[in-house]
Each structure stands twice: as structure tokens, then as C-alpha cells.
Amino acid sequence: MRKQVILLPGDGVGREIMEGAKAVLNTIAGEYNHEFIVHEHAIGGDAIDRYDTPLPEQTVKACENADAILLGAVGGPKWDGMPAGKRPEKGLLGIRKSLGLFANLRPVQGFGPLVHASPLKTELVDGCDILIVRELTGGLYFGKPSGRSADGEEVVDTLRYTRKEIERIVEKGFEAAQMRSGKLTSVDKANVLESSRMWREVVEEKAKDYPDVTVEHQLVDSAAMKLITNPKQFDVIVTENLFGDILSDEASVLTGSLGMLPSASLRTDGVGLYEPVHGSAPDIAGEGVVNPLGMILSTAMMLKYSFGMEEEAAEIERAVKECLEDGYHTRDLDVQGGKVVGTDEMIKRIVENLSTKSISNAICSSYM
Ligand SMILES: NC(=O)c1ccc[n+]([C@@H]2O[C@H](COP(=O)([O-])OP(=O)(O)OC[C@H]3O[C@@H](n4cnc5c(N)ncnc54)[C@H](O)[C@@H]3O)[C@@H](O)[C@H]2O)c1
Ligand SMILES: CC(C)[C@H](C(=O)O)[C@@H](O)C(=O)O
């Protein structure tokens, strides 16, 4: 297969982890006789520095014409004082919105040595397999009005959803639950927010179309507590934009590191943007210690969801798993008895593992 992939390394550790994605794509291309035509474009702070905007027109055009997009991370203290429209994060929100990528899938799995890396008790984490389905192009992130009054003494952000926007993401949640264990937890704040009350209504209506799925509603505050006290009660969680953002970082604790989580941002056709859940990690950028696995697993998700390359994706997941089982990990993972290696060494080991194909033992095959 021949596929066009746009790389958006972005800021901070973004460029370091993108090396992992590139190395893995190169290896898969060689092993399976694919051709990945990659072009790099600017986004975030990098784009502000070079083009005075976090989302240059040429970046949007290239992404619109691509088969899929890989993104590292955006943001950092260098751009913290920028006005709202010129913050690096605007570039990320802008590309999600302009491509209509409303469905954000964030799988969380405690597997292999990761169950010991988590600060939670092993028996709580062992076997955890959760998919967070986060709405990505609505809610507080995009509602108007948003801003400050002229005297600077009042601020407003608007939480807005249309019924249609809720319906399409809730459907994704049901579809995912149907393909997995058949359990869907819808997370909202229906005791306070009108948007959440409509969300609940939509979930109830849609439930009639999916009689094989068991639905549960949870309020976001107690759901956040249960996520780390009894995580195995969850399979698919469907929730709105901001709740999904917060719950996914929290859920990363189950894996021992925020650096482990991949994500896919999708719409109804095959085009997607794939990025790790973590940010630009300015505190460790440039040190060569960042965990590249969230980015590498995001690359696997791209192969699976955008290109239908199930076997290739499973190979990457196997290589990651085996590398961790062999004891190699970056320093963010607190695995007793393991060997701490830097980012480059971790990438090198994954590539070596990939080149020695063995029976597939996918860790992420049940994403959706
Ligand atoms: N998708 C994105 O581009 C994205 C996501 C989240 C945050 N951000 C941006 O990143 C910047 C920093 O935000 P933050 O510090 O709150 O969150 P962060 O996710 O960048 O970092 C949080 C903590 O986790 C650690 N960490 C994150 N990823 C890691 C990895 N792969 N390996 C090892 N350690 C890792 C960091 O060192 C830091 O201590 C902000 O500008 C924020 O807006 C961007
Ligand atoms: C950087 C920021 C805009 C982004 C979000 O809030 O969506 C990030 O935290 C994420 O989780 O992808």
C-alpha cells in the first residue's frame, strides 16, 4: 500500500518522540512492502516561531490531502504569555476542528510489567482494559462567547453542544462497547449541567438501538474516584470534551505513566489524526529521556484505523510489549528490576524487535 502521512512534531518532546514514529514506519514499510510518503509540517509554538501563527494554512491544506496525520505535542512556557488566539494549543484545537475529528479514542491498558509500574495495587490494575471515547470538537473548548470583558474583570467560556454532536459521539461509544465487552459507561454532570442532561437523554434514546449493550450513567466526580479505586468496572467510557481530557490523564496512572497512552482522533471516513495523550513535557524536553511508547502505539492505531493494516499494527504492539517484558523502559516507568534506557535506545529496541517477527500477541487489539 502507498499512503501519504503528514508529520506534525510540534514542540517540546514532540520532535524526540516523532523519531520513534518515523523509525517504526520505516521498519513496517520494509517488512511489509508498503510505501509511506511522509511530509513534515509546522504546528503550535514551532509554527508561531516560523510563521507567526499556530496553524499555518499550508499545514491545514497538507493535512486535508493526507491519508493520516501523526502529531507529537504542542505548547510550552516559551509561548505562555501569548494572546489567546496565538497560543500553540490553538493550533491543535484548530486542526481537530477544521478536519472534523469529533471522536477521540484513548485506550488504557495495564499489561505486563506496567501493572507493577502503576502506583495502584497490582490486583486493581492487572487486566484493566478501558477505552475512553472523548468528544473532541465541541463543549467548553469551542463554545462562543469566550473571552474577557473590556475592563478585564469578567471572563466567560461557553459549554455548547447540539443534539447531533452528542448523538454522533454517543453512537461511537455504543459501537465500541458492542465490539468489546458490551458495557458502556456514560460520564456526565447531569445533576448540574443542562448539556449533561441532554447528553443523558441522547444516551437513553440510543440505548434502544443497541439492546446488547448495558448502559450505566455516572457523574464525573465520582467516576474520577472509581477510575482509580475500582478501574476494572469500566470497559468503554463515553464522555464530553473536557471530562474526557481530564479522565484520560487520570487513567494513565493505571499504566504507570502518562507517556504510555496513545490516541486516535477520527471522523466518519478513514482520515484520522494520531497523537499520544501527553503534552510537550517541557520539564524533560531535550534530555533524551522521554517515553516514546505513546507515540509509537499511536502509530499502530493509525495503521489499524486509517489504513486497515491490522497485522502491522499488532506487530508494533507486540514489539512494545516484548521490549517492556525484556525489562527495557524509560525512566518515567517505575518497574522494579528493569533497565532504564533513554529515548533513542528504547526506539532502537522496538525497531529490533519489529524486525524479528513472531506470532502476534496484540496488546491493543480490542480497542474498537
Ligand atoms: N496533545 C498535546 O499536544 C498536548 C497535550 C497535553 C498538554 N499539552 C501542552 O503541553 C504543555 C505541558 O503541559 P503539562 O506539563 O501539563 O503536561 P505534559 O503531559 O506535557 O506533562 C505532564 C508530566 O508528565 C511527564 N510526561 C509527559 N509525557 C511524558 C513521556 N512521554 N515520557 C515521560 N514523561 C512524560 C512530563 O515530564 C510532566 O512531568 C502545555 O503547554 C500543554 O498545553 C499538549
Ligand atoms: C493541549 C490541549 C489543548 C489538549 C486538550 O485539552 O485536548 C491536550 O490536553 C489533550 O489531551 O489532547
Ligand SMILES: [Mg+2]
Ligand atoms: Mg489532555
